[in-house]
Amino acid sequence: MDLRTLGCVLLLPLQLLYHTLRAGVRLLLPGRRRDLSGDVVLITGGGRGIGRHLAKEFSQSGAKKLILWGRTEKCLKEACEEINHMGTECHYFVCDVANREEVYKQAKVVREKVGDVTILVNNAAVVHGKSLMDSEDDALLKSQHVNTMGQFWTTKAFLPRMLELQKGHMVCVNSILSLSPIPGAIDYCTSKASSLAFMESLTLGLLDCPGVGCTTVLPFHTNTEMFQGMRVRFPKLFPPLRPEVVAQRTVDAVRTNTAFVYLPWSMHALVFLKSILPQSALAEIHRFSGTYTCMNTFKGRT
Template identity: 40%
Template sequence: MKFFLDCLLLLPLLLIFTLESLLKLFIPKKRKSVTGEIVLITGAGHGIGRLTAYEFAKLKCKLVLWDINKHGLEETAAECKRLGAKVHSSAVDCSNREEIYSSAKKVKAEIGDVSILVNNAGVVYTSDLFATQDPQIEKTFEVNVLAHFWTTKAFLPEMMKNNHGHIVTVASAAGHTGVPFLLAYCSSKFAAVGFHKALTEELAALERTGIKTTCLCPNFINTGFIKNPSTR
């Protein structure tokens, strides 16, 4: 019964999205150029972060790649260079506030002002509440949401001075709905969505219209975090 109700609720959304897609097909939005922009991507060593880096590399951006996985980071950096981008990569633990601040200071001194920040790094632990260890809960929030505060505080001031920039929050569909055995993950992604919404409103209140924000909420993707993901 619930399945049929879900389908009924989905139909009007499908109609709206189809009409929107048709409108964009005939009246496409002008794409902005990001050539030469300094783009920092956290969690660039694999998955969404790696593929995002590849796409920005094709657009001739200057890339700053962070990840705790040094080997994966080197692979991403090598492919981005092959695609023609200038790349700077550093092994950074996004659960460590001071490491984020010190790495950000180094980026600003040696590379320049980051104008596109992609907060993508994330961790997930699949277990019920009582089986999830306290340090795992803390790590989930440190990487999935608190790191967004530290990176944004590090790079937003220059964007505000120039009234130019873009902050991307990679959250999750789990930031809008609860999933069993992903209690800490869902909670952290709800927080990430809230961070994006509040930041967007704050920038508008400060009249920094040149700084854009985007929140991505993908469904399960087979990046290696969760084996054989599936959902209705």
């Protein structure tokens, strides 16, 4: 081993210790938050659920303009009017992120009519709530196209300009199910796991790109119509998250340039346990929490 390699090996533990301590200090003493007054924010799936709450939270946090994308014009229009009434300029465009050509076309329209997007929030998602053998092939494909591939198309559409401006932020509203899958939502869990890998890769790829950051939010079951009917065994012990809380934490993570956010914080324990426990022990955790059967009563929006 040459001296240069030896030096790098010896330096690595010190670097890890430094960055761990730095992260701890940031938790205790949060730094200056990003000023959103010059930002144009585009939210996919912005007409309802978490997306609609995200729009309101970005508006309240001072974003310059908001753009909502979705597949249902009625919901988009209602959400857009609500944001405009709050005093923030808001526009909406009907766009299915699963359709690559439609994404590129609408992205061009956005640049021409509204301006350069500096914060992109990939929030659009679908879930069908069926087992693999009970799912239609087209439904399985739809989950992958919306939840995973849609991120590819929106990122390719907007990231290049952010890099040119040296100003931008890529956001993904993911799910803790990307790390701890459950039966009855195999399409959703698989697509979210792919989405997480996409964001992890993108985050690393942008480390040396000044002014452009990434945030991935991994919430527990959230109380929206998307997962209506989902039931855990002990709802008082594992209460669903409120969508406004997810929105608040997401915007705060963007403003503090936080890469990964687990909601609630206790989800860190689940990730840790999964890395050290045998599968048989993990199965007991799933039985205790009721995740084996939580989708049996699912009747949410697909």
